[in-house]
Amino acid sequence: MYDPIEMAGETREVVCRGDRRKYYRFRPARFYGGIATADCVGCCLRCVYCWSWREVANPERIGEWHSPEHVASTLIGIAERDMPSARTEATRTDTCTSNGRESHGVHLVRR
Ligand code: SF4
Numbered sequence: 001m002y003d004p005i006e007m008a009g010e011t012r013e014v015v016c017r018g019d020r021r022k023y024y025r026f027r028p029a030r031f032y033g034g035i036a037t038a039d040c041v042g043c044c045l046r047c048v049y050c051w052s053w054r055e056v057a058n059p060e061r062i063g064e065w066h067s068p069e070h071v072a073s074t075l076i077g078i079a080e081r082d083m084p085s086a087r088t089e090a091t092r093t094d095t096c097t098s099n100g101r102e103s104h105g106v107h108l109v110r111r
Contacts, residue, residue, distance in 0.1 A: 008044035014059045015042040022063035024055050026074045028082040036078035038071050 015022045025039040039052070042059035055062050066074075 002046065004044045007046075011042040011044055011059060015040065015063070017065060020065040020067050021071075022059065023066050023071065024063040026071075026078060028078050034083045036075040036082070038066075038075060 022041045023038050024041050027037060027039070029035050029037055039055070041055045041063040043050075043052075043056045046056070050056055
């Protein structure tokens with residue numbers, strides 16, 4: 001058994017550097033009618049059927065550092081390229097409630 005709170009702190013030491021965070025992929029996806037998403041490395045949980053185990057288990061070896069501004073502009077670019085009918089609005093969420101990690105996001109609003 002592990003302590004997810006303790007693991008969140010350990011993970012943060014690896015994946016956060018000031019306001020920069022490690023991500024391994026930026027992509028469009030078909031979910032929710034079409035999204036632009038940034039996949040980060042590291043997690044404070046260890047689900048048996050994790051969809052992203054390689055990135056969860058190896059945060060020190062995978063991913064690159066990105067600023068919030070870079071993440072937002074990349075996601076907006078994906079959204080505008082792949083979802084031209086969407087109006088984009090960049091937002092920043094300081095703390096993810098599920099895992100205590102800093103996270104970034106872009107909200108898409110359909111016209
Ligand atoms: S990334 Fe998701 S599925 Fe994988 S361990 Fe973390 S919470 Fe579970």
